[in-house]
Amino acid sequence: MESKTSKIGRTITAIVIIIILLIGSVGYLAWYNFFRQVDTYYESVEDHFKYGSIGTENAEGVPYWIWLVLPRIFPDKLPKPGGYTSLGITWEEGQELPVGFSKKIIGFPRQGITCALCHSATYRQTPKDKPTIVLGGPSNKFNLQGYIRFLSDCATDPRFNADYILDEIKYNYDLSWFEKLLYRFIIIPRTRKELLDVKESLAWMEERPDQGPGRIAQFNPVKFRVLGIPLDNTIGNSDMMSIWNQNQHEGFALHWDGLETSLTETVNTGAIGDGATKKSINIEGLKRVEDYIRQLPAPKYPYNIDQALAAQGSQIFESNCASCHGFGGEGIGTVIPIDEIGTDRYRLDMWAQEAADAYNEFAEGYDWDFDQLRKANGYVAVALDGLWLRAPYLHNGSVPYLTDLLEIPQKRTKVFYRGYDVYDSEKVGFIAEGVEAKKEGFRYDTMVRGNSNQGHSYGTELVAEDKQALIEYLKSL
Ligand code: HEC
Ligand code: HEC
Incomplete structure (x- = not known):
């Protein structure tokens, strides 16, 4: 005969098992519907x-x-x-x-x-063409x-x-x-x-x-939302950059103002800036991206180049530009002081040592921790590889064409439209004026704060023929 107590005991055990099963299936359901990860x-x-x-x-x-x-x-x-x-x-x-x-x-x-x-560009030869996508280029039309x-x-x-x-x-x-x-x-x-x-x-x-298309306030969202820096009045609007050919950029300062010196950290801070967290960041997937952009070649100019003229232009580049922009030049990849380069300083003033320190502290204890962020005081003499696809030019995208950059600042285009991806192979850049550009593009006014097109007056004193030859050479980079 079974005793009364063992009967009660069995009932309790059964109830406990049912409760455990219930909790278990609710837990499983919750896990399945909210946490299960499939990549x-x-x-x-x-x-x-x-x-x-x-x-x-x-x-x-x-x-x-x-x-x-x-x-x-x-x-x-x-x-x-x-x-x-x-x-x-x-x-x-x-x-x-x-x-x-x-x-x-x-x-x-x-x-x-x-x-x-943000790092894939498009271009078209005529408005009827389908855009060609170039991975690693700056996303000129993404808003x-x-x-x-x-x-x-x-x-x-x-x-x-x-x-x-x-x-x-x-x-x-x-x-x-x-x-x-x-x-x-x-x-x-x-x-x-x-x-x-x-x-x-x-x-x-x-x-x-x-900001308009092709430009973002890259670091202010991170400063205010991730690093806990108090709100300030800075304007950090800057152009998207190309990220190809990184092996040849080894040792260069990164970002427009050189606030980073490590490519791996630049890649990983890129992901944090886009919304990855310390826990969710996909370091393995990012390593694959880094390996890819290290060897990704810059795209060749897709239209005709007058080779004889370009050869002439290469001489002019050697004597006027190569010290800062030629691979092997002593200035390439280094920060040129703001007083010397004279371009718009809003983007530079957006970043401070305090923010660099906070970012360097951010992932303390993780093996992908950041240590190389810093405050610099100018803009990097960037490599000019794939330059033809990087219009509008300068860190704030204030100069629509290469021909315009070789004009003295007073004579550069004051108002233009950006975000239209039909190419202008005469001026070297995207069509930035006229009915179509106006219809598709964003009105860029160089008088607005952060949009100045002043500074970088190298090459502006060259005679017209030399400018033309130099432009032909720049197409080939
Ligand atoms: C939301 C747009 C956006 C996304 C997404 C983005 N970037 Fe960037 N990236 C930028 C902008 C804008 C700059 C230049 C910012 C500045 O210095 O002001 C930049 C700069 C860079 C640079 C520096 C290039 C140089 O020559 O100095 C690298 C490298 C880079 N990004 C890699 C990445 C990688 C890798 C990812 C993905 C993990 C990524 N970025 C995601 C917008 C973006
Ligand atoms: C003293 C160094 C120096 C010299 C010399 C120099 N540059 Fe630059 N260049 C810079 C710096 C720094 C920047 C970035 C400035 C900025 O974006 O505010 C720059 C930016 C550029 C850009 C824009 C790149 C982009 O992605 O938007 C072009 C194009 C350019 N230079 C062409 C030239 C040409 C052509 C010459 C020669 C006629 C020349 N530079 C001479 C330092 C120099």
Whole structure:
């Protein structure tokens, strides 16, 4: 005969087992739907550069399905038709994601950004052509500020709710009954809140001059949001840079003002700046990017070059420019003091020793820790490889064409349009004036704070024929 106590004992054990099973399955469900990580590995390094995760999805990534349908719900908040491409984002035919975007499952699919968002250029010979994409070039038409404004404007709109969003997602993907519940009660409200928080934490941008396409305030968001530096009045608007051919740049100071000296740290701070956290940063994936940009060649000029004229120009380059820009020149890759170079100083004054110290402290204890950030006092004499595709020129993108850079500052173009990617092979740069450029581009006024086109007057005294020869040579770099 079984005793009464053992019966009670068995019942309690059964209840405990049921409770454990219940907690276990709730735990499993929570883990599966919010934390389970599934990454995509891209065989080709180009695809990895374009789409491979660098670890930005956790903190800053919008849930993929929501992100995908926002342009369809809010076309009124975009500058023109075309969804995300209206913000200068490039979407190759047949690809799941635009260039510069990653997708990773962390419980549910989330979207993130990659280096290629700001480091891939496009150009066209005529407006009818399909743009050619050049990886590693500066993204001349991508408007990051416009993109941030679009996402936060969506979140402030009452249509940003489960009814609208789920109704739109169904055209792309069949969410299960349970997933719909999660989206309705957790994921959509949380995304809205996160986007509103981002809007608030970037409110300072609205009080400063617009960045426009191809330019961003690279370091101020990191200063204020990641490093805890108090808000200041600086304007850090700077042009995207090309990142190819890094092996030949070994030992050069990095960034426009040379605030870094290590390429690995520049790559990893790039990911932190894009929203990766100490925990989520994908060091292995970033190493693959670094190896790629080390040997990625600068693109050749795609149009005709008059070789005899270029050979003449090479002599002029030797005597006027090579000391600072020729590989092997004593000044290349070093910081030229601001008083000597005389270009706009807002970008330089955005960065201070205090910020460099905070960044050097930031990842203390991690084996990828930063130590090489510093404050410099001028701008780097950058290598000119692939120069033809790097217009508009100078760190703030204030000079639309190479021919313009060889004019004295007073005679350079005062107002132009940037973000139009049709190429002007006469002036060497993108078409920046006229009806089409005006329609597609952003009005760049050199009188606005941070936009000055003064300084760098090297070569401006050359006679017209010498300038022409020099330009021909510069095309070949
Ligand atoms: C949101 C746009 C953006 C993204 C994304 C981005 N960068 Fe950059 N990057 C810039 C800008 C702008 C600069 C120049 C900033 C400055 O110095 O003011 C720059 C500078 C650099 C430089 C310095 C180049 C030189 O010659 O000095 C390197 C290297 C670089 N980025 C690599 C990367 C890598 C690798 C990634 C991805 C992990 C990345 N960047 C992601 C915008 C971006
Ligand atoms: C004393 C050093 C020095 C000399 C000499 C010099 N430069 Fe520069 N150059 C710089 C510096 C520094 C910058 C970056 C300035 C900035 O962006 O504010 C620069 C930037 C440039 C850029 C813009 C690059 C880009 O990506 O936007 C071009 C083009 C250029 N120089 C061409 C020339 C040519 C052509 C000559 C010769 C006629 C020349 N430079 C002579 C120091 C020099």
